[in-house]
Amino acid sequence: MEQGRVATGDRGGRPAITSAHELAAVAQRLFVAHGFDETSVEDIATAAGISRRTFFRYFSVKADVCFADSPTELVRLQQALSAADPHESYRLVIVRAVVAALRFPPGEREWAWQRAQLVLEVPVLQAHATRIYAQWRKAAAEFARGRRPDDDVFPVVVGHAVLAGTLAAHEYWITHPASGLDDALVRMLDLLLPPEPPAP
Amino acid sequence: MEQGRVATGDRGGRPAITSAHELAAVAQRLFVAHGFDETSVEDIATAAGISRRTFFRYFSVKADVCFADSPTELVRLQQALSAADPHESYRLVIVRAVVAALRFPPGEREWAWQRAQLVLEVPVLQAHATRIYAQWRKAAAEFARGRRPDDDVFPVVVGHAVLAGTLAAHEYWITHPASGLDDALVRMLDLLLPPEPPAP
DNA sequence: CCATTTCTGACACACGGTGCCATAACCTGA
DNA sequence: TCAGGTTATGGCACCGTGTGTCAGAAATGG
Numbered sequence: 382m383e384q385g386r387v388a389t390g391d392r393g394g395r396p397a398i399t400s401a402h403e404l405a406a407v408a409q410r411l412f413v414a415h416g417f418d419e420t421s422v423e424d425i426a427t428a429a430g431i432s433r434r435t436f437f438r439y440f441s442v443k444a445d446v447c448f449a450d451s452p453t454e455l456v457r458l459q460q461a462l463s464a465a466d467p468h469e470s471y472r473l474v475i476v477r478a479v480v481a482a483l484r485f486p487p488g489e490r491e492w493a494w495q496r497a498q499l500v501l502e503v504p505v506l507q508a509h510a511t512r513i514y515a516q517w518r519k520a521a522a523e524f525a526r527g528r529r530p531d532d533d534v535f536p537v538v539v540g541h542a543v544l545a546g547t548l549a550a551h552e553y554w555i556t557h558p559a560s561g562l563d564d565a566l567v568r569m570l571d572l573l574l575p576p577e578p579p580a581p
Numbered sequence: 582m583e584q585g586r587v588a589t590g591d592r593g594g595r596p597a598i599t600s601a602h603e604l605a606a607v608a609q610r611l612f613v614a615h616g617f618d619e620t621s622v623e624d625i626a627t628a629a630g631i632s633r634r635t636f637f638r639y640f641s642v643k644a645d646v647c648f649a650d651s652p653t654e655l656v657r658l659q660q661a662l663s664a665a666d667p668h669e670s671y672r673l674v675i676v677r678a679v680v681a682a683l684r685f686p687p688g689e690r691e692w693a694w695q696r697a698q699l700v701l702e703v704p705v706l707q708a709h710a711t712r713i714y715a716q717w718r719k720a721a722a723e724f725a726r727g728r729r730p731d732d733d734v735f736p737v738v739v740g741h742a743v744l745a746g747t748l749a750a751h752e753y754w755i756t757h758p759a760s761g762l763d764d765a766l767v768r769m770l771d772l773l774l775p776p777e778p779p780a781p
Numbered sequence: 782c783c784a785t786t787t788c789t790g791a792c793a794c795a796c797g798g799t800g801c802c803a804t805a806a807c808c809t810g811a
Numbered sequence: 812t813c814a815g816g817t818t819a820t821g822g823c824a825c826c827g828t829g830t831g832t833c834a835g836a837a838a839t840g841g
Contacts, residue, residue, distance in 0.1 A: 387819070394818025395806040421796065432821045437798065507715070508708035515707070533757075537749045538772045545745035545773070549737045557733075572738050572775040573745070587788070594787025595837040621827065632790045637829065782841100789836070797828085805820070811813085 387438050401439045404429055405449040412447070413495055417503045444509035447499055451513045458482035458517065462524040471528050472574045475521065475539070479547060479570060480563050494558060497551050518544050531581055538575055546570035587638050601639045604629055605649040612647070613695055617703045644709035647699055651713045658682035658717065662724040671728050672774045675721065675739070679747060679770060680763050694758060697751050718744050731781055738775055746770035 387397050407429045411420045422443050426436045440446045461478035485493045500506045522540035529535045550565035557565075587597050607629045611620045622643050626636045640646045661678035685693045700706045722740035729735045750765035757765075 393808050393816075395820075397819060422798090423796085433797095434799095434822070435820055438819080441798080443797065504712065508711045511708045511711060512704065534753065534768065534772075537752055538769060541745035541749040541752075541769075542773060545741035549741040552737055552741075553734065568734065569738060569741075572734075573742060573773060575772040593785075593839045595789075595839095597788065622829090623827085633828095634791075634830095635789055638788080641829080643828070784839100784841085786839075787837085789834105791834090792832085794830085794832105795828105797826105799825080801823085801825105803820105803822090806818085808817080809815090811815105 398435075399429055399431060399439075401449050404431075404436065404439050405446050408446040409492075409496060409499070412499055412503075417444075417499065417505060442509065444506050447496060447506055448510070448513055454482045455513070455516050455520065459520050462520060467528075471525070471539075471577055472571070475524070475543060475574060476567055476570050479543065480566050483547070483562065483566070493562075494554070498555050501548075501551060501555055514544050514548075517547065529578055529581055532578060535575075535578055542573045542575060543570070546573040549573070598635075599629055599631060599639075601649050604636065604639050605646050608646040609692075609696060609699070612699055612703075617644075617699065617705060642709065644706055647696060647706055648710070648713055654682045655713070655716050655720065659720050662720060667728075671725070671739075671777055672771070675724070675743060675774060676767055676770045679743065680766050683747070683762065683766065693762075694754070698755050701751060701755055714744050714748075717747065729778055729781055732778060735775075735778055742773045742775060743770070746773040749773070 387401070404425070408420070408425045411425060411428060422436050423433050425446070426433045429436075440449075458478055458481075461481045462474065465474040465478070500510050518540035521543035522536035525536040525539035546569040547566065549569040550562060553565045553569070554560060554562045587601070604625070608620070608625045611625060611628060622636050623633050625646070626633045629636075640649075658678055658681075661681045662674065665674040665678070700710050718740035721743035722736035725736040725739035746769040747766065749769040750762060753765045753769070754760060754762045
């Protein structure tokens with residue numbers, strides 16, 4: 382894993398020649414134009430003006446370049462879940478948290494849609510996304526456990542329901558580009574989240 | 582993908598020196614003993630008395646060796662779904678189909694449990710499983726589309742609900758080995774499958 | 782015995798990913 | 812201006828996965 386930390390501390394030392402965000406942009410353009418599998422890391426590195434070895438210091442796995450924003454989204458989800466009013470319906474809290482976590486600036490809509498299409502349709506990316514999915518499931522499951530500490534089924538189900546709803550919404554969004562991701566998230570989660578279990 | 586067809590037709594030609602089932606058994610033993618990543622294809626091939634190249638004629642990807650039974654399970658799911666009474670509750674049909682698809686002989690319980698643990702806990706296998714998951718989602722979605730042809734949300738949701746329920750059940754089974762997979766499947770699917778939508 | 786069919790193993794190769802090390806580029810203090 | 816510390820970079824060697832190719836082994840039927 383190694384994962385050299387590039388551009389983390391900005392005191393002293395040689396300045397980074399590029400950035401993770403820049404690399405992600407270059408790579409996504411190449412993926413959309415020529416396909417993920419047809420684009421080698423060497424191609425990305427060359428297009429970005431760096432070496433193959435350096436690419437792996439920014440992203441330890443080729444597919445990671447498509448998930449540059451995922452850590453931020455996860456943090457937003459976790460914060461929205463833990464900051465929620467404990468007396469509010471758990472379903473409402475989750476829906477709001479997911480929508481907030483996945484919100485993006487209006488100008489990045491096309492960009493986000495392209496990325497979603499890549500992740501949902503390229504097998505390698507679909508596979509790699511399981512890492513992120515596991516984190517989302519865990520976050521949702523921990524929130525659910527906090528609501529019903531004595532129920533060992535509830536957290537598992539909520540974790541999978543959140544993931545299923547999020548994926549279903551993206552899938553709908555990809556096939557209905559004119560619709561809004563937010564609306565799809567609300568609809569799908571409403572259908573998939575189980576009803577609030579009886580109070581403990 | 583290539584995927585040379587070994588042991589498909591048994592008339593004429595040199596007989597296969599081993600079988601996919603045999604290879605799967607050898608590989609799973611090695612994976613459980615030493616770990617998936619720590620076991621190279623060379624190791625499996627040597628243990629099975631074949632060459633590395635020949636291994637990839639039985640399984641085009643190393644991880645595939647853990648999903649040798651998946652095609653059979655998928656067929657059982659599809660058959661159970663398409664053979665169902667059109668007037669019966671869609672939820673009941675799905676629950677019965679999933680349980681029937683994943684049923685295994687009593688003697689293979691330990692074997693199946695080990696395999697489930699590998700698939701759920703080894704990142705590479707978890708990632709590779711998305712291929713199988715996509716097939717299950719598709720099968721469930723097509724069934725749902727047959728029930729409500731004018732609803733373009735229902736199939737997506739049902740596909741993801743079936744997958745989420747199946748995964749949640751396996752996750753519960755892994756953490757509660759004494760329980761039965763069938764019971765977990767019934768519980769999880771019951772919580773995750775959305776209610777039957779109004780008749781068209 | 783020959784032709785056909787199918788499986789097998791050996792070789793070469795591309796690509797992803799990693800460890801190692803020398804070096805470039807910045808900053809600070811003398 | 813120079814020395815020393817810090818961080819990013821690039822080149823190299825290396826391993827494992829996966830694939831194309833091809834010669835040859837082992838069965839069948841005529």
